[in-house]
Amino acid sequence: DTAVSQTPKYLVTQMGNDKSIKCEQNLGHDTMYWYKQDSKKFLKIMFSYNNKELIINETVPNRFSPKSPDKAHLNLHINSLELGDSAVYFCASSQDVWGTGELFFGEGSRLTVL
Amino acid sequence: TQLLEQSPQFLSIQEGENLTVYCNSSSVFSSLQWYRQEPGEGPVLLVTVVTGGEVKKLKRLTFQFGDARKDSSLHITAAQPGDTGLYLCAGRGSSNTGKLIFGQGTTLQVKP
Numbered sequence: 682d683t684a685v686s687q688t689p690k691y692l693v694t695q696m697g698n699d700k701s702i703k704c705e706q707n708l709g710h711d712t713m714y715w716y717k718q719d720s721k722k723f724l725k726i727m728f729s730y731n732n733k734e735l736i737i738n739e740t741v742p743n744r745f746s747p748k749s750p751d752k753a754h755l756n757l758h759i760n761s762l763e764l765g766d767s768a769v770y771f772c773a774s775s776q777d778v779w780g781t782g783e784l785f786f787g788e789g790s791r792l793t794v795l
Numbered sequence: 796t797q798l799l800e801q802s803p804q805f806l807s808i809q810e811g812e813n814l815t816v817y818c819n820s821s822s823v824f825s826s827l828q829w830y831r832q833e834p835g836e837g838p839v840l841l842v843t844v845v846t847g848g849e850v851k852k853l854k855r856l857t858f859q860f861g862d863a864r865k866d867s868s869l870h871i872t873a874a875q876p877g878d879t880g881l882y883l884c885a886g887r888g889s890s891n892t893g894k895l896i897f898g899q900g901t902t903l904q905v906k907p
Contacts, residue, residue, distance in 0.1 A: 722899070723900065
C-alpha cells in the first residue's frame, strides 16, 4: 500500500491547456501539501491544507487552484498552462502542523508543457 | 523570508572517502530535517534535529544542528555507491502552519 499516491505520474500537454493532479494519503494525517521541484531540484512549497482548510498559500499564480474534498485528498488544478509550469509536483502529508513532524512524499508528477 | 543555503551543490567522490554537506541560514529554525531523494521518487526523511548543538548518528551518517539553530551539517564516513542521491535540508520555523523550507539540495555521486 502506497502511503501517499499521486496520479498521473507523467503529464505532457500543450500550452494553454488545463490539467489536474490528484493526491491521496492513507496515513490518517491531518495536513497535506503541494510542492514544486524545478529543474535545479529546488523544492518550493505551494499550498498546505490542514483538515481541509487552506493554511499556506505561497506566491503562486491564481491559475493554480488546490482543492481538498476531505483530509485524505488534495488535488491540484492548473489552468492555462505555461512553459514555466513544467516541473515535478510533489504531494506530501504530515500528522499535523505542530511539532517536528515528518513529511511523507508521493512519487511526484512530472508535468511537461510544450 | 527564511532561506537555507546548501553547499556544495554537487559532489562526486570515490567510494571510501568522507564528505560533509553544509546547510546555513541567517534565520533561526525550531527544527531541521535532512531528507534523501532518489531519481523518480519523493524525498524520504533521514533525521530530525531539534536542540541547538544536537548530534545524531545514523550508521555512517552524522548530523549536527548548530548551537544557534541556524545551521546544520551532514557528514558521511566511508561513502558507498548506495549513498548516491540528492540530499536536502529543510527547516521549520516557529509558525503554526507546519511550513517546511528546503535548501537547494546537494547531489552526491559516489563512484565504486
